[in-house]
Amino acid sequence: MVNVDQQPDAADTLREQGFRQLPVVIAGELRWSGFRPDMINRLRPSFTAASA
Numbered sequence: 001m002v003n004v005d006q007q008p009d010a011a012d013t014l015r016e017q018g019f020r021q022l023p024v025v026i027a028g029e030l031r032w033s034g035f036r037p038d039m040i041n042r043l044r045p046s047f048t049a050a051s052a
Contacts, residue, residue, distance in 0.1 A: 027043055
């Protein structure tokens with residue numbers, strides 16, 4: 001997890017990658033920005049399997 005308030009360079013990098021909203025989620029090959037419960041739920045099965 002990166003706090004862009006504490007690491008302004010990270011915010012610049014995300015902007016360069018085309019992200020315009022927070023939060024930005026990068027999980028493997030999935031990437032999105034903004035609050036997306038639908039996308040978070042897509043991660044849940046793989047997260048549960050990985051932590052078991």
